[in-house]
Amino acid sequence: MLTRLCRLLLLCLTLAIPHVAAITIEAEGSAPIINNDLDRARELAVSRAREQASLQGSAWISTTQEVRDGILEIDNMRINSLTQLNNIRIIDEYIRGSQLTVRILAEVEAEAGCANGQPPLAYRKTIAIGGFSLARPADASHGNLQGIQQGLATIISQSLQQSTLNVIDRGNLQLMGNQDQPPQQLSEGALSRHLNHAQQQQTQFLVTGIIRDLSLHNPAGPRPPNILLDTYRRLDFASSKHLRNFVLDLYIFDTFTGQMMWQQPFATAGRWNRPVHEKTGFGSPLFWQQDFGQKVEATLQEISRYIDETLMCEPFRSSITRTEGNEAWIGAGSLAGLKPGDRLSVYRLYTHYDANQMPVSELRNTRQTLTLEDVQPTMSRGRLPADSNTLNIQQDDIVIAH
Numbered sequence: 001m002l003t004r005l006c007r008l009l010l011l012c013l014t015l016a017i018p019h020v021a022a023i024t025i026e027a028e029g030s031a032p033i034i035n036n037d038l039d040r041a042r043e044l045a046v047s048r049a050r051e052q053a054s055l056q057g058s059a060w061i062s063t064t065q066e067v068r069d070g071i072l073e074i075d076n077m078r079i080n081s082l083t084q085l086n087n088i089r090i091i092d093e094y095i096r097g098s099q100l101t102v103r104i105l106a107e108v109e110a111e112a113g114c115a116n117g118q119p120p121l122a123y124r125k126t127i128a129i130g131g132f133s134l135a136r137p138a139d140a141s142h143g144n145l146q147g148i149q150q151g152l153a154t155i156i157s158q159s160l161q162q163s164t165l166n167v168i169d170r171g172n173l174q175l176m177g178n179q180d181q182p183p184q185q186l187s188e189g190a191l192s193r194h195l196n197h198a199q200q201q202q203t204q205f206l207v208t209g210i211i212r213d214l215s216l217h218n219p220a221g222p223r224p225p226n227i228l229l230d231t232y233r234r235l236d237f238a239s240s241k242h243l244r245n246f247v248l249d250l251y252i253f254d255t256f257t258g259q260m261m262w263q264q265p266f267a268t269a270g271r272w273n274r275p276v277h278e279k280t281g282f283g284s285p286l287f288w289q290q291d292f293g294q295k296v297e298a299t300l301q302e303i304s305r306y307i308d309e310t311l312m313c314e315p316f317r318s319s320i321t322r323t324e325g326n327e328a329w330i331g332a333g334s335l336a337g338l339k340p341g342d343r344l345s346v347y348r349l350y351t352h353y354d355a356n357q358m359p360v361s362e363l364r365n366t367r368q369t370l371t372l373e374d375v376q377p378t379m380s381r382g383r384l385p386a387d388s389n390t391l392n393i394q395q396d397d398i399v400i401a402h
Contacts, residue, residue, distance in 0.1 A: 025108050026091075027052035030101040030312055040102040042093070047341035053106045098384075123316035123337040123401050126166040127307070128255070129171035130208035132248065139214035143272070143280035143287070148211065149174070151282045152300065156207070157319040159304035163211075166314045166336070168203065176210045182251050185359060186258035202331050202378065204259070204317055206253040207307055213247035216272060244272035244292045250303060252310065256317060256349065256398055257361035262310055266303055270295030316401040320346075321379070323395065325387035330399055333376045344370045344382070344399035348392075363398060366391065370399050 029049030033041045049371050085106045092103040132152045140146045153171030160167045176182055186206070214326040218241040246269065270292035274280050287293045318332035328346075332338060347363040354360055368391055370382040384391060 015364070019291075023108055023352065025053040025106055026103065027106070028103050030099050030142040033095070033098050033100050038100065040079055044102050044341055045102045046088075046090065046104065048343075049102055049104045050088065050106065051343065053085060053088075053104065053108055088244045104244055122162060124166050124335070125204050125311060125314065126168065126202045126336070127160075127205040127207055127311065128168040128170045128173070128203050129160075130175060130206055131171045132209045132211050133174055133176040134214070135210050135212045136215070139211075142216060142276070143274055143281070145214060145282040145287075148214070148282040152209075152211075155283070155300050156304055156307070158299060160308060163304075163308040165308060166202075172205075174250070175206075175208055180343060182210065182249070182260065182263070184260050185361070186253055186255075202318070202336070203255050204314075206255050207250065208253070209248050209250040211246075211248050213267075215245050217241060217243040217245070217269075242271040242273055243269045245269050246292070246296050246299060248299075248303075250306070251305070256319065257363065258359070259361060266299050266308060268295045268299045317398055318344075320393065320395055320397045320399060323393060326384045326387050327381060328370055328384055328388060328393065329379060330370070330379050331379060333378050333380045335377045338372060338375050338380055338401075340372055340375055342372045343399065344372070344401050345371055346384075346391075346393055347398040347400055349396060349398055366393065366397075368393060 027049045029045040029047065029052060029271065031041045031044035031048065085108060088104055088106045090102050090376060091105050094101055105237075130153060131149050134140055134146075137146070139316040140148060150171030154169050157167045157169040161370060175186065245267070248265070250264045250266060251260055254260065254261050272290055272292040274286065274290065278286075280290075288297065316332075316336065318330045318336070320328050321331050322329040330344075346366045346368045348366055350362045352360045352362065368384060370384055372380050372382040374381040384393060388394065
């Protein structure tokens with residue numbers, strides 16, 4: 001019977017998934033022939049033709065993507081592109097001057113996944129999970145749960161290992177304190193004190209939060225151990241008076257601008273039946289055996305899903321670490337899914353100050369493109385359309401993936 005129910009559920013889920021038929025797109029791509037290297041020129045031309053096929057297919061399915069003067073425009077910093085190209089065939093190829101042009105036919109298929117109907121990017125974004133501050137530290141004294149401040153980061157990091165994200169556990173990073181209102185902008189240098197140089201270059205988002213409430217609904221006051229009272233509390237485990245709260249505010253910061261991007265509350269409650277004087281400890285076997293521990297575990301799974309679903313559709317970004325002539329290096333490579341021929345839009349990071357002299361960061365599209373030529377595991381080198389000094393592109397500017 002259970003097997004039949006599972007099959008029926010699987011069938012319902014299959015039927016519930018919208019099917020998008022593939023469309024056939026014809027597209028062209030061109031590349032310069034350098035040192036008579038036709039193979040290299042053809043490889044780059046096909047890559048650009050594939051990109052054009054994706055853009056044309058996306059325009060056919062959704063009108064939110066636009067090409068202006070040969071540059072991909074990004075609306076509200078959200079990338080819209082198709083990631084599924086099938087049955088690619090070169091149907092024509094010709095040389096004009098020093099340019100090789102290819103024409104391809106490809107089947108383009110939209111992939112579901114993002115709230116705006118667009119598929120998630122194939123690039124792997126890096127996030128750091130920081131510590132979670134206690135708004136009321138005294139709440140953690142019952143059961144000796146002070147370790148929850150770092151422990152949450154470790155558990156969430158482990159939960160996200162199978163996601164589309166590359167996760168760095170930094171539970172020792174405490175930025176929030178016990179303040180009522182979190183900062184809307186991270187202080188300058190907040191990450192550099194806790195992440196090494198390479199990690200800081202690759203990290204796009206910081207996840208942290210404040211634990212607002214860990215209190216018991218009916219806490220037992222301090223008293224000497226009493227066998228009868230402790231036994232009664234264990235026998236009366238189902239009573240609602242044993243409920244304990246778990247209330248958390250989650251914050252996600254953009255590490256390039258320091259701005260808070262999202263905040264989301266989570267709350268649950270479960271029964272806590274451990275003796276008053278026991279130092280249970282967060283994450284111990286006894287902790288997870290409690291109804292409260294199981295409710296916390298379920299909430300952490302919900303938090304992990306929220307993080308993955310929120311960030312999987314965000315554009316991939318990396319910082320420019322060096323420029324020389326018309327070449328630029330970025331702090332991301334093949335481990336993030338980048339490959340030669342990928343084209344990245346270059347953005348400049350500006351810092352303004354509001355009326356209270358608080359810094360406010362802004363990313364502006366330079367309308368320039370960096371085309372990757374050499375991709376290493378954690379860094380890449382690409383070519384700009386002109387000298388970096390002429391374009392005023394420099395270290396710490398940002399690239400965003402198409």
